Amino acid sequence: MFILVNLKAYPCDPVAVARAARDVADAHGVRIAVAPQAADLARVEATGVETWAQHVSPVEHGSHTGSTLAEAVEANGAEGTLINHSERRVTLAAVDDALAAARRTDLETIVCANDPEQAGAAAALSPDAVAVExxxxxxxxxxxxxxxxxxxxxxxxxxxxxxxxxxxxxxAGVSTGDDVEAARDLGATGVLLASGVAKAADPRSALEDLVSGI
Amino acid sequence: MFILVNLKAYPCDPVAVARAARDVADAHGVRIAVAPQAADLARVEATGVETWAQHVSPVEHGSHTGSTLAEAVEANGAEGTLINHSERRVTLAAVDDALAAARRTDLETIVCANDPEQAGAAAALSPDAVAVExxxxxxxxxxxxxxxxxxxxxxxxxxxxxxxxxxxxxxAGVSTGDDVEAARDLGATGVLLASGVAKAADPRSALEDLVSGI
Amino acid sequence: MFILVNLKAYPCDPVAVARAARDVADAHGVRIAVAPQAADLARVEATGVETWAQHVSPVEHGSHTGSTLAEAVEANGAEGTLINHSERRVTLAAVDDALAAARRTDLETIVCANDPEQAGAAAALSPDAVAVExxxxxxxxxxxxxxxxxxxxxxxxxxxxxxxxxxxxxxAGVSTGDDVEAARDLGATGVLLASGVAKAADPRSALEDLVSGI
Amino acid sequence: MFILVNLKAYPCDPVAVARAARDVADAHGVRIAVAPQAADLARVEATGVETWAQHVSPVEHGSHTGSTLAEAVEANGAEGTLINHSERRVTLAAVDDALAAARRTDLETIVCANDPEQAGAAAALSPDAVAVExxxxxxxxxxxxxxxxxxxxxxxxxxxxxxxxxxxxxxAGVSTGDDVEAARDLGATGVLLASGVAKAADPRSALEDLVSGI
Incomplete structure (x- = not known):
């Protein structure tokens, strides 16, 4: 099971969460990654945790002010990226182009989908994983x-x-080891979560609970 | 073969094109539809031609100012709708929701896609047809x-x-009977075209040429 | 005072509301307009009521599938258009371009804004009116x-x-004659309303109440 | 005169350009800032150059995956931000909300506009500066x-x-000292440029030429 902790735009300390994730991943031999704001990628990656981007733009190098270039997130430590999160939806063509950008830079990819039909559609574009939320x-x-x-x-x-x-x-709603276990039993090989860890008083305890389900 | 003439926002007379399409369809027993601006649906439908919308919004009845409600286009004569045209791209979730709106109102659906991969993705959402352009x-x-x-x-x-x-x-680029024949020979069961008819000096002649390929 | 009734995508009968608006406008010598879905413009205009569009696209004639062309809404009876309604927000440049489209076709314009600062910004683009909502x-x-x-x-x-x-x-929230009177007393020369009339069991009564405040 | 070098998504070395900008600023006592990709902010700021963001999202802390949070860019060294660049246009309301986000975090602000009318509109929202491009x-x-x-x-x-x-x-098109001088003579107190420095074979020389116009 892969656990991806999406920090969204939460008012947490991204470095503290990253250290907790790194420690729990190391202690339990579990794969845990943290996806901070793009501006925080470098200092999250410096903790040694597996680091992901929350989004990459469907563009190549060029005149794209305010974009999130795959090359830039990769150069600052990202190993993978979410695409089409429900809070950052993009067109069907842009999902395809963001996947191309991610392949160009060796980023792993998770395309988010609302329901089984959209998950099937996303799978047709050959990401590494689809996340249904x-x-x-x-x-x-x-x-x-x-x-x-x-x-x-x-x-x-x-x-x-x-x-x-x-x-x-x-x-969506994943916060405990039981949730992770239920997901695995249904055939999922990873979970996305956010507030359950990022807003926890003690992110390390929250992560310890999560990995207990694996 | 189904021929859909998309009038986009061209400065043509939508009623004149609609009459030409109706006449050619009747004379040759070919299925031809015309997709005008939403505001022109009623007068295009009044010609007797099969009438389509260029877009429907991914919404139900409600507070959606400036939307193109499936119920409104259907009530004014539309029998089908394009979704996700390359000039009117929407998110993956919105393609799904626009398809739901079209099913609710018995509109036929064509989801547009850029390439084979996106065409496969669109097919996973179960439209009546996918158009690759x-x-x-x-x-x-x-x-x-x-x-x-x-x-x-x-x-x-x-x-x-x-x-x-x-x-x-x-x-994309379809304008002659040879183009229609080539499309059919490759396995397509319909073509989308726009400027080839809408900008033609004589839309009826342009349509006569097109149906010669069937 | 000008009263604009925005039908949004409500499940009302646009023709019935249009007739009620026309009758109340005629009976009281008050200016009342109705803004239906673009597809409904022609049949609303046929009632004789002043008819408005809910939105026009910031484009000229051309390859703009799924757009709402100013020329098309004008040709089907619109005398004015809302721009940048809070349910259909557009970029600052698009407000400017939509205003240019409206001027090209002699449509009156109301640009919507959230608050006084945005109202001032909208005024700098010289619409006929700004609506704060x-x-x-x-x-x-x-x-x-x-x-x-x-x-x-x-x-x-x-x-x-x-x-x-x-x-x-x-x-926003305007539904009674007292509301109209309060708006006028504060310096407004028109009101926008929607559900108060469009969802009323008896739109005519709702409009009669509204004009009692003028 | 303030010179802002926007690195867009160009394939330049952001740190090398930043060092050149810092050196030229120090040598000539001129204010020069560099706006890199959000992911590159920290390492650009580490050079000592004045660092800007290319965009901030119109949001506060919360569930905004893939956003560019003002707090995150500020925490990684940004002292200011562009808003509404023509390659990253946002709605009128979002310009206002992004300005609020920037004020909350003490970021300086430049709102971009296409022409004098839009520049006036942008000014009504009280940014520190408006850039006409x-x-x-x-x-x-x-x-x-x-x-x-x-x-x-x-x-x-x-x-x-x-x-x-x-x-x-x-x-727009600014690349020489003469351009900077012409801008100043017309009443501008700063210039935005991008390719003239970011794509220059020798960014330092390009910057030296630019400041010769001040």
């Missing part, structure tokens, strides 16, 4: 794997039908 | 079926692999 | 002129400081 | 101050009429 559950207390197990199962099936090499992750 | 060829003099036959073949294959019930149309 | 009050039961009179006064002052030829309207 | 000239060989002096003069007048405390910068 029902928007209604994002930021809530109930995990998608608990509240809507058929969404995870449906997404696993939809992705496998299109391209069995694409992994299926799930997100 | 390489942006570089739109508005030009060379037809996609002539310039890039492997794009049409690849899109047919990609769509079939995902959902064999979804038809594959092609567009 | 605090998003938090849109669709609610409390009128901006009652809940936040200083927003209306501030917007009147901000617009006057930039260009005294630009009128100031207000919207 | 005609899109047709961006990336070209001819400076706005040379090709269209009346645009710079008109923008100076429009901004002064709305708020004399707002400075007026200009950009």
């Amino acid at each position: 029902p928007p209604a559950l994002i930021g809530g207390d109930v995990s998608v794997a608990t509240a809507d197990p058929e969404i995870v199962e449906g997404a696993v099936a939809a992705v496998n039908a299109v391209d069995p090499d694409v992994e299926l992750f799930c997100g | 390489p942006p570089a060829l739109i508005g030009g003099d060379v037809s996609v079926a002539t310039a890039d036959p492997e794009i049409v073949e690849g899109a047919v294959a990609a769509v079939n692999a995902v959902d064999p019930d979804v038809e594959l149309f092609c567009g | 605090p998003p938090a009050l849109i669709g609610g039961d409390v009128s901006v002129a009652t809940a936040d009179p200083e927003i209306v006064e501030g917007a009147v002052a901000a617009v006057n400081a930039v260009d005294p030829d630009v009128e100031l309207f207000c919207g | 005609p899109p047709a000239l961006i990336g070209g060989d001819v400076s706005v101050a040379t090709a269209d002096p009346e645009i710079v003069e008109g923008a100076v007048a429009a901004v002064n009429a709305v708020d004399p405390d707002v400075e007026l910068f200009c950009g």
Whole structure:
């Protein structure tokens, strides 16, 4: 199981969360990555934690003021990137172009989708993984794997039908080891989470609980 | 073969083009539809031609000022709608929601895509048809079926692999009967065109030429 | 006072509301206009009511699939258009280009703004009117002129400081004659409303009540 | 005169350009800042050059995946930010909200505008400066101050009429000391440039030439 902690624009200390993630990953031999704001990539990467971008723009080098260039996030330590998160949706063509940008720079990719149908569509573009996250559950207390197990199962099936090499992750409401275990039992090989760790009083404890489900 | 004439925002007389399309369709027993500006739907439909919308918004009834509601285009004569045209791209989630709006109102649907991969992705959302249109060829003099036959073949294959019930149309540069014939020979069951008819000095002649390829 | 009834994407009968607006306007000598979906413009205009568009695209004739061309809404009866409604926000440059499109076609213009500062900014682009509508009050039961009179006064002052030829309207929560009177007393020369009429069981009565405040 | 070098998404070495800018600024007592990709802010700031962001999102702390949070760019060394660059246009309301974000974090602000009318509109939102950049000239060989002096003069007048405390910068095609001098003579107190330095074989020489105009 892969655990990706998305720091969004939360008022947390990205370095403190990154250190906690690194320590828990090392202590338990679990793969945990942290996705901070683009401006924070370098100092998060300096902790030694696996570092991801929250977004890359569907562009190559050029006149793109205010873009998030794949080359720039890679040069500052990112090893992968989310694409099309529900808080940063892009067009179908831009998903394709952002994937091309990520391949150009050897970034791993997770394309986010709302439901099994969109997960199947995303899989057709050959990312490394698709993450299904029902928007209604994002930021809530109930995990998608608990509240809507058929969404995870449906997404696993939809992705496998299109391209069995694409992994299926799930997100929305994931905060405990039980949530991680439920996701794994439904066929997911990774989870996305955010507030459960980033807003925790003790991110290390929150992560320890999460990995207990693996 | 289905021929869809997209009037875009061209300075043509939509009623004159609609009448020409109706006459040629009737005379040759060919299916031809015209997609005007939303504001022109009613008077285009009044000619008797099959009428399509160029876009519908991914919304239901509600507080959506400036939207193009599926119910409103249907009530004014539309029988189908383009979704995600390269000049009106929407997010992956919005493609899905626009398809839901179209199903709600019994509109036929064509989702546009740039290339075979995106065509496969669009097919996973179960529209009636996917139209592959390489942006570089739109508005030009060379037809996609002539310039890039492997794009049409690849899109047919990609769509079939995902959902064999979804038809594959092609567009970009289509303007003659030879282009229509080339598209059909590559496995397309419809073509999208725009300037070739809408900007023609004599739209009826342009349409007569097109249907000669069927 | 000018009363603009925005039908948004509400499930009302646009023709019935248009007739009610026409009758009340005629009976009381008050200026009332109705802004339906673009697809409904022609049949709303056929009632004889003053008809407005909810939006026009910042484009000229050309390859703009899915746009709302000023020429098309004008040809189907629109006499004016909203621009930058809070449910259809556009960039600063697009406000400017949409105003140019409206001038080209002799459409009257109302640019919407959230607060007095944005109202002043909008006035610098020389529309016919600016409408201040605090998003938090849109669709609610409390009128901006009652809940936040200083927003209306501030917007009147901000617009006057930039260009005294630009009128100031207000919207959000307007539903009664008292609301219209309060708006007028604060210096507004028009009101925008939507659900108060479009969702009323009896639109004519709702309009009768509104004009009682003039 | 203030010189802002926007590195866009160019394939330059941001640290090398930053060092050149720092050296030329120090040698000549001129204010020069560099605006790199958000991910590069920390290492550009570490050179000692004045560092700016190319964009900040119109948000506060929260669930905004893929945003560019003002607090994050400020924490990584940014002292100011561009807003509404023609390659990263935002809605009128978002300009206002991005300005609020910048004020919250003590970032200086430059709002970009296409022409004098939009410059006046931007000034109404009280940024520190407005930069007028005609899109047709961006990336070209001819400076706005040379090709269209009346645009710079008109923008100076429009901004002064709305708020004399707002400075007026200009950009597009600026690459030589003569361009800087022409801009200053027309009333601009700063210039924006990009390719003239970022794509120069020798950025230091390019900057030396630019400051010769001050």
